[in-house]
Amino acid sequence: MTAPLAATSSLTRPADRLAGIVPSRIRVVFDLAAELEARGHRVIHLEIGRPDFDTPQVVKDATGAALAAGRVHYGPNAGSWQLRAAVAATLAASGGPRYDPGSEILVTIGASEAVFLAVMAFCEPGDEVIVPVPAWPAYEACVRLAGATPVFLPLDPDDDHVLDPARVRRLLTSRTRMVVACTPHNPTGAVVDPGRLAHLAGILRGSRVLVLADEIYRELVYDGTRHVPVATVADLAERTITVGGFAKAYAMDGWRLGWLAGPSGLVAPALRVRQFTTTCPPTFLQDAAIVALRDTATEREQMRRAFAVRRAGALELLGRQRILRVGRPSGAFYLYLTYPEQLGPADEFTLRLLEDEHVAVVPGTAFDPTGRGRHAIRVSYAASLDDVQEGIRRLIDYATVRADGA
Ligand SMILES: Cc1ncc(COP(=O)(O)O)c(C=O)c1O
Structure with missing residues (x-):
């Protein structure tokens, strides 16, 4: 007997x-910015969550050397032993916990895969x-x-958007399995203090x-702020x-390596x-990543x-x-600005800012499914100083005109 024919809709x-996985709203901004650029406009990119710097040259050289040495085959599932050891040494040297490279570290395809x-x-x-x-x-997804x-x-x-443990307590139930703690935080730049x-x-x-501590911005702290690794706090380890990962402080976002x-x-x-997903990270890139951890302190600083x-x-x-409100976030490379409702919903605000001011x-709303992000925007300062200043000037002027007209 033949199986009944599936309706086309059930095929796809x-x-x-x-069900709850929707395209990122960040894409809408990217696509419109690309369209404006295709029409010959210069857009100031303060939306980007990656450094505008090139990867340090020593890391590129090490990649070439690894390729020349034939490091092109599968490696261990957990990542190369040498890179795991280098990650463990880096974490320990920067005040983090001491992990055993053999059993306590995985090299991943970006911090994204780690999450x-x-x-x-x-x-x-x-x-x-x-x-x-x-x-x-990505956490929600x-x-x-x-x-x-x-x-x-x-x-x-x-x-200042800093995680408040008392609020965590209020949300705990017998079903709670994990709490996300991202420090320094995207999109607010907030750093969680040891207390x-x-x-x-x-x-x-x-x-x-469990605590999922996303510390991808750990090296990007300012004004003398110290990043305290979550796992060093008594009873949290x-x-x-x-x-x-390597995407932010190492300017290696396209390399797709993390831990x-x-x-x-x-x-x-x-x-x-x-x-049974990605099997292992690319072998020759892992060789170069060891050099990134070991030999790029000057470039990173x-x-x-x-x-x-x-x-x-x-x-x-x-x-x-006084229209756009911001705290003094101590880390990452973002500012999360909130503004009065009268300036309109953030989706429209950002599209008009892009169309009219090319910023x-x-x-x-891209970061907050609860609706609270409706009157907020994220500005990335991972762009040249000139672009950051010119972009913010235009943003302020635009917000002022909208506030006056409202
Ligand atoms: C908080 C946070 N975690 C993880 C990632 C992803 O990092 P990766 O590019 O290493 O996958 C990002 C990227 O924007 C991020 O902001």
């Missing part, structure tokens, strides 16, 4: 777990994951792909709640999966997911200082007006 019906592996390995239908918002959109439920914790602009982390440790003590680190009991399940100057320039301009920024 995606899995239910894709995906961590969530897939530990979260399932019925589980809840606390996601502080506004947030990098990964949680949904795992069939778990994101529970959004609103970060308070009056508290709050200790408070979080006390709240989670005795529970089965045993429950913390830390993710990091996941934690106690072996948390890393081994992530490795089981990895075995130069980039960090350049970001610090741009941040200061942006904050100086913003400090002279690209991201609407807060």
